[in-house]
Structures are given as C-alpha cells and as structure tokens.
Amino acid sequence: MNFLSLAQNxxxxxxxxxxxxxxxxxxxxLKEILRLSPSSINSQPWKxxxxxxxxxxxxxxxxxxxxxxxxxxxxxxxxxxxxDDIATFENQIQQHLPEGAVGYYNxxxxxxxxxxxxxxxQHQVYLxxxxxxxxxxxxxxxxTPMEGIKIDAYNSILKLKNYTSLFALAIxxxxxxxxxxxxxxxxxxLHLDDIxxxx
Numbered sequence: 152m153n154f155l156s157l158a159q160n161x162x163x164x165x166x167x168x169x170x171x172x173x174x175x176x177x178x179x180x181l182k183e184i185l186r187l188s189p190s191s192i193n194s195q196p197w198k199x200x201x202x203x204x205x206x207x208x209x210x211x212x213x214x215x216x217x218x219x220x221x222x223x224x225x226x227x228x229x230x231x232x233x234x235d236d237i238a239t240f241e242n243q244i245q246q247h248l249p250e251g252a253v254g255y256y257n258x259x260x261x262x263x264x265x266x267x268x269x270x271x272x273q274h275q276v277y278l279x280x281x282x283x284x285x286x287x288x289x290x291x292x293x294x295t296p297m298e299g300i301k302i303d304a305y306n307s308i309l310k311l312k313n314y315t316s317l318f319a320l321a322i323x324x325x326x327x328x329x330x331x332x333x334x335x336x337x338x339x340x341l342h343l344d345d346i347x348x349x350x
Contacts, residue, residue: 157288162338164293164321166329167224173322177290178203178227181322184286188279192252196240196272197279198314200230207308214304215319218297225295226323230305231280233273236313237265240272276317287322295321 152160173181178201185199202208203226211230212222222228234240241261244253260271280296287294298318305316330336 154285154289157285159338160333161284161288161294162331162333164295164323164325164329165221165331166326167221167226167293167321167323168326169224171226171324173226173292173324177292180290181229181283181286181292185279185283188282190275190278191271192244192255193248194240194244194252194256194272194275195247196234196243197276198232198234198311199279200232200309202228202230210308211300211305211319214301214308215297216299216301218295218299218319218321221295221297221321222319224323224326225321227321229283229320229322230309231276231317231319232309232311232314233269233276233317234313235269235315237268239313273317280318280320283320292322293325297321 182199182201188197190196202211208225208228209223211228212219215222234243241256244256248256260268263271284294284296296318297320300316300319302316305311305319306314309316325332
C-alpha cells in the first residue's frame with residue numbers, strides 16, 4: 152500500500168480490541184523510529200515512555216477524561232514528554248550537539264523568555280508525533296493521539312523529573328465494531344482548494 156492510501160485509511164481509533172497486543176518486535180521498531188525523529192538543530196528535547204504495565208496504564212487512564220476506555224483496552228500507551236528544565240536541556244546540547252547547533256540555540260532561542268523557550272522545545276516533540284503516526288500506519292497498528300490528559304497527574308504517576316508530559320498515544324488494534332473507522336464513518340477533511348495554495 153502506498154503512503155497516500157495509508158493516509159486515506161488511517162484514523163483515530165475510538166475502540167480497541169483488548170485481546171490483541173502489539174508484538175515486542177514492533178514495539179522495538181517504534182522505539183527506534185521515535186529515536187530517529189527529526190527536531191530543529193537535532194535538539195531532541197524529549198522522552199517517550201512506553202506503558203504496558205496494566206496497573207500503571209489504568210492509573211493513567213483514570214487521569215485521561217473521556218479517553219479512559221481507549222487507554223484501558225489498548226495494547227500500550229505511549230506518553231510523549233518534553234524537557235521542562237532549561238538547564239537540563241542546555242547541558243544535553245552542550246554534550247551532544249556540534250558547535251554550530253549550540254550557537255544557533257544561544258543566538259536565537261536562549262534570549263527569548265522562559266515560556267517561549269519551553270514552547271519551542273515542546274514544538275519539537277510534536278514533530279515526532281507525525282513520524283510515529285505514520286510509522287504506525289505503515290505497520291498496520293492503530294493509534295489514538297490524545298491531548299485530553301491531566302498533565303500534573305501523569306507527571307506524578309510517571310515520576311517525571313525535569314520533563315513534563317505533553318500528550319499520549321494509545322496503540323493497538325481496532326475493535327471490529329469501532330464506528331469511527333473509515334469503512335463506517337468516511338473521513339471528513341476540508342477541500343484541497345481551501346487549504347493548499349500554489350504561488
């Protein structure tokens with residue numbers, strides 16, 4: 152299947168089959184794909200937490216508003232986190248990035264406010280989301296991205312230090328009766344002419 156077909160057929164899964172689990176091999180592949188995700192200046196200001204332990208998954212589900220049933224039935228929950236301590240990030244790039252990349256950060260990002268810097272860091276994590284959703288589609292793994300989580304509760308349950316949760320993805324395999332799948336509920340998108348301009 153080509154990528155256009157994958158884009159036409161992937162969707163946000165609303166109901167999972169709780170008996171089907173993503174294989175360990177596929178999980179390892181997804182971890183490596185996340186590791187290879189792009190970020191500005193190769194900054195990599197992130198952490199990705201794969202949750203398969205049912206007790207922890209259920210605890211997080213309880214802090215996820217109307218997303219709770221999806222998380223409970225899904226094979227895994229992946230929590231996408233951004234570094235939340237600027238000193239920690241600056242130490243990381245000093246150790247791992249070339250001088251030019253560090254110079255870019257020091258000249259263009261560091262002079263901004265703390266809120267603006269953290270916003271820039273968090274935007275990098277969202278780049279990895281696109282990679283991850285595309286990877287899941289190519290591997291025939293269903294996924295549900297969700298910002299509907301209680302950030303402070305997630306941070307506490309996961310014992311995060313110097314990082315903060317941003318959003319989570321349930322992954323697994325759809326229930327045959329999921330009414331959100333495109334064969335039941337056709338995808339709805341704006342018309343191409345409304346969103347694409349050629350100049």
